[in-house]
Amino acid sequence: MRSALVVGTGLIGTSIALALTRRGVEVYLSDADESAARTAASLGGGRAALPTQPVDVAILAVPPARIGETLAKAQSEQWARVFTDVGSVKSRVLDAAETAGGDLSRFIGGHPLAGRERSGPLAARPDLFEGRPWVLTPGPATSRDALNQALELVSLCGAVPTVMDADEHDHAVALISHAPHLVAALMAARLENAREQSVRISGTGIRDLTRIAGGAPQLWEDILAANAPAIAEVLADYAADLSEAVRALRAVAGPDADAAKRGAEDLADLLRRGNAGHARIPGKHGSPSASYTAVAVVISDRPGELARLFAAAGSAGVNVEDVRIDHSPGREAGLVELLVDPAVAERFATSLGASGWTVQA
Amino acid sequence: MRSALVVGTGLIGTSIALALTRRGVEVYLSDADESAARTAASLGGGRAALPTQPVDVAILAVPPARIGETLAKAQSEQWARVFTDVGSVKSRVLDAAETAGGDLSRFIGGHPLAGRERSGPLAARPDLFEGRPWVLTPGPATSRDALNQALELVSLCGAVPTVMDADEHDHAVALISHAPHLVAALMAARLENAREQSVRISGTGIRDLTRIAGGAPQLWEDILAANAPAIAEVLADYAADLSEAVRALRAVAGPDADAAKRGAEDLADLLRRGNAGHARIPGKHGSPSASYTAVAVVISDRPGELARLFAAAGSAGVNVEDVRIDHSPGREAGLVELLVDPAVAERFATSLGASGWTVQA
Numbered sequence: 001m002r003s004a005l006v007v008g009t010g011l012i013g014t015s016i017a018l019a020l021t022r023r024g025v026e027v028y029l030s031d032a033d034e035s036a037a038r039t040a041a042s043l044g045g046g047r048a049a050l051p052t053q054p055v056d057v058a059i060l061a062v063p064p065a066r067i068g069e070t071l072a073k074a075q076s077e078q079w080a081r082v083f084t085d086v087g088s089v090k091s092r093v094l095d096a097a098e099t100a101g102g103d104l105s106r107f108i109g110g111h112p113l114a115g116r117e118r119s120g121p122l123a124a125r126p127d128l129f130e131g132r133p134w135v136l137t138p139g140p141a142t143s144r145d146a147l148n149q150a151l152e153l154v155s156l157c158g159a160v161p162t163v164m165d166a167d168e169h170d171h172a173v174a175l176i177s178h179a180p181h182l183v184a185a186l187m188a189a190r191l192e193n194a195r196e197q198s199v200r201i202s203g204t205g206i207r208d209l210t211r212i213a214g215g216a217p218q219l220w221e222d223i224l225a226a227n228a229p230a231i232a233e234v235l236a237d238y239a240a241d242l243s244e245a246v247r248a249l250r251a252v253a254g255p256d257a258d259a260a261k262r263g264a265e266d267l268a269d270l271l272r273r274g275n276a277g278h279a280r281i282p283g284k285h286g287s288p289s290a291s292y293t294a295v296a297v298v299i300s301d302r303p304g305e306l307a308r309l310f311a312a313a314g315s316a317g318v319n320v321e322d323v324r325i326d327h328s329p330g331r332e333a334g335l336v337e338l339l340v341d342p343a344v345a346e347r348f349a350t351s352l353g354a355s356g357w358t359v360q361a
Numbered sequence: 362m363r364s365a366l367v368v369g370t371g372l373i374g375t376s377i378a379l380a381l382t383r384r385g386v387e388v389y390l391s392d393a394d395e396s397a398a399r400t401a402a403s404l405g406g407g408r409a410a411l412p413t414q415p416v417d418v419a420i421l422a423v424p425p426a427r428i429g430e431t432l433a434k435a436q437s438e439q440w441a442r443v444f445t446d447v448g449s450v451k452s453r454v455l456d457a458a459e460t461a462g463g464d465l466s467r468f469i470g471g472h473p474l475a476g477r478e479r480s481g482p483l484a485a486r487p488d489l490f491e492g493r494p495w496v497l498t499p500g501p502a503t504s505r506d507a508l509n510q511a512l513e514l515v516s517l518c519g520a521v522p523t524v525m526d527a528d529e530h531d532h533a534v535a536l537i538s539h540a541p542h543l544v545a546a547l548m549a550a551r552l553e554n555a556r557e558q559s560v561r562i563s564g565t566g567i568r569d570l571t572r573i574a575g576g577a578p579q580l581w582e583d584i585l586a587a588n589a590p591a592i593a594e595v596l597a598d599y600a601a602d603l604s605e606a607v608r609a610l611r612a613v614a615g616p617d618a619d620a621a622k623r624g625a626e627d628l629a630d631l632l633r634r635g636n637a638g639h640a641r642i643p644g645k646h647g648s649p650s651a652s653y654t655a656v657a658v659v660i661s662d663r664p665g666e667l668a669r670l671f672a673a674a675g676s677a678g679v680n681v682e683d684v685r686i687d688h689s690p691g692r693e694a695g696l697v698e699l700l701v702d703p704a705v706a707e708r709f710a711t712s713l714g715a716s717g718w719t720v721q722a
Contacts, residue, residue, distance in 0.1 A: 175552070189638050202643060268578060277571070280552050
C-alpha cells in the first residue's frame with residue numbers, strides 16, 4: 001500500500017491516518033467538517049485534500065448511516081481502487097452499499113475493535129489499534145485484491161485481523177459487547193434508586209460488573225439501534241436463562257423439598273456454566289486470565305507507594321500481568337492485587353514480605 | 362474488650378483472631394476440627410482452648426447452617442457475655458438463634474464484607490478487614506451492651522461498621538452482590554458454547570463484566586440458597602427491565618416508525634439510568650470512581666516496565682488512584698490506564714510524554 005484516503009477524520013479515521021503516515025503511506029484526508037480534516041493534517045495524519053489519482057485504499061470512517069452514500073460517491077469519483085469502512089455493525093453496511101449502487105467487488109467491511117472514551121481527531125493516536133482485533137467482513141462479491149489490501153491496512157495499523165461474515169460479526173459483537181453492555185446497564189440501573197446504605201457496602205464485584213454502564217449514552221444508543229435484532233436475540237436467550245434462575249431460586253426457598261433440591265442443582269449448573277464461559281475469554285496474550293495467581297499487598301495512600309511496589313516486582317524479576325486496586329471506603333490504606341505467573345507467585349510474595357510489605361497471599 | 366472466643370477457625374475466624382491478638386485481646390480458639398484450631402493458634406491467633414470464665418465476646422464463625430445450635434450451646438455453657446456471627450445472610454441466622462432457644466438480647470448478627478479466593482486458617486490475615494464494611498444487624502431484643510461490644514470488635518479489626526436490620530442487610534447484599542453474581546454468571550454462561558471466533562474478539566468490557574462469574578461455585582451455591590428469596594426479588598425486577606429492553610430493541614428494528622422512536626427513547630432512558638446507578642457505587646475512599654481521569658500509557662511486556670511507570674508517577678508527585686491493564690491478544694505491548702485526579706491528569710500526561718512514554722490521553 002502506497003496511498004490511502006481517510007474519509008471522516010474523527011477518532012478512528014485520524015488514528016488510522018496517523019498509523020499509516022508513520023509507516024510511509026501517502027495519506028489524503030477528507031471530512032464534511034473541513035476544520036476536522038485540517039486538524040488531522042496538522043497532527044501529522046497526511047494532506048487535507050482529495051487525491052487527484054485513485055489511491056490504493058479509501059477508509060470510510062463516517063457514521064454508519066452515511067456509509068452507503070459515501071461509498072457510492074467515492075466509487076463514482078474514483079478516489080480509490082479498494083474501499084473499506086470501520087463501523088461497529090456490518091450487515092447493514094453491506095445492504096446500504098448495495099442499495100447505493102456501489103461496486104461491491106471493491107468493497108470490504110471492517111471493524112477495528114478499539115476506541116476511547118474521548119472522540120474527535122485530537123483524541124487520535126497512531127497506536128490505537130496496536131494488538132487489537134480488527135474484523136474484516138468480505139461479502140460474496142468482494143475481490144481477493146480488496147481483501148488483501150484490507151489485510152495490509154490492518155497490519156500497518158498493528159492490529160490482528162479476523163475474517164468473518166457480516167452477520168456472524170454482528171452476532172459476535174452482540175454477544176461479546178452489545179448485550180453485555182445492556183446487561184451491565186440494567187444491573188446498574190437497579191442501583192439508581194437503591195437505599196444509600198445498600199450502595200455504600202458495594203464492593204469490587206458490582207463495580208467491575210457495571211463499569212461499562214458508565215459509557216457515553218449517545219454512542220451506545222446508536223450502536224444498539226444499528227444492531228438491535230442481533231442484540232435482542234442474545235438478550236432473549238439470556239432472559240430465558242434468567243427466568244429459569246429466578247424459578248430455581250424460588251424453588252430453593254419454597255416448601256417442596258424435591259423442587260428445592262432440583263432448584264439447587266439448576267443453580268449449581270448455572271454457576272458451572274458461568275465458570276466455563278468466563279474461562280474462555282482471552283486474557284493477556286490470548287491466554288486465559290484465570291491462569292494467573294493474585295498476590296495481594298496492603299499499601300498506604302501516598303504517592304510513590306505503587307512505584308515502590310512495582311520496583312520491588314522489577315527487582316524480583318517478576319512480570320506483573322495485571323493489577324487490581326481494591327478500594328476501601330473511608331480508609332487511607334488499600335489492597336493491591338498483582339496477578340503473576342503461578343510459578344513465581346510464592347517466591348514473589350515471600351520476597352515482598354521480606355522487604356517489609358504486608359502481603360496477603 | 363479484653364477477651365474473646367472464636368468458634369470456627371477458618372479464613373474469617375482466624376483473621377479475626379489474628380487482628381484481636383495484635384490489639385492485645387486474649388483470644389480463645391475452638392473448631393470442630395481440632396487441628397484447624399491448633400493451626401490458628403500456631404499462627405498467633407491465640408490459645409486453642411475454650412475459656413474457663415466467660416469472655417467478653419464470642420465470634421461464631423461457623424457455617425450458616427450451624428449458627429443456631431452453636432449459639433445455643435455457647436450460651437448454655439456461658440462461654441461469653443455477648444455473641445455475634447459472621448455469616449453473609451442475616452435474617453435466617455436470627456430465626457435459627459430464636460428456634461435454638463438462644464438469649465437474643467446477648468446476640469447480634471454481623472457480616473464483614475471481606476473475603477479471599479482461598480479459605481482455611483492458613484489463608485487468614487490480621488488485616489483482612491482493614492477498611493472494609495462490616496454490617497451489624499441487631500435484632501429487636503439485642504442489648505445496647507451487645508451492640509457496643511460488636512462495634513468494638515469491628516473497630517479492633519480495622520473495619521467500618523454499618524448498622525442495618527437483618528432483612529435490610531439481606532436485600533442489600535442481594536442487590537449489590539448476590540444478584541450481580543448471577544447476572545454475570547448468566548452472561549458468562551452464554552459464552553460456554555459460543556463460536557471460538559466470537560469469543561476471540563472479546564475485550565475488557567465482557568471480561569470485567571464476567572470476572573465475578575469465575576468465583577468458586579460451591580461457596581456461591583450456599584450463598585444463593587441462603588438468600589434465595591431476596592435474590593429472586595431483585596432478579597425478578599431485573600427481568601422485568603430486561604424484557605422491556607428486548608421489546609424496545611425489537612421495536613427499534615421493526616417496521617413501525619412510531620414504535621421504533623419510542624423503543625429508542627426507552628433504550629436511551631435505560632442507558633441514562635445505568636449511568637446514574639453506576640455513578641453511585643463508591644470508589645476509593647468512598648468517592649465516585651467516575652471522578653478520576655484516565656491517563657493511558659503504552660508499555661512493553663517486560664519486567665520492570667510498570668515499576669518504571671509508577672516511579673515516573675511518584676517523581677511527578679501524582680497519586681495513582683486506580684490501574685487498569687488492557688490486554689491485547691497476541692501482542693507483547695499493552696495499554697495501562699492510570700486513573701488520577703483530573704486536576705493533575707494533563708500535567709502528568711505531559712510529563713510522561715516528555716520522559717519518553719507513549720501516552721494516549
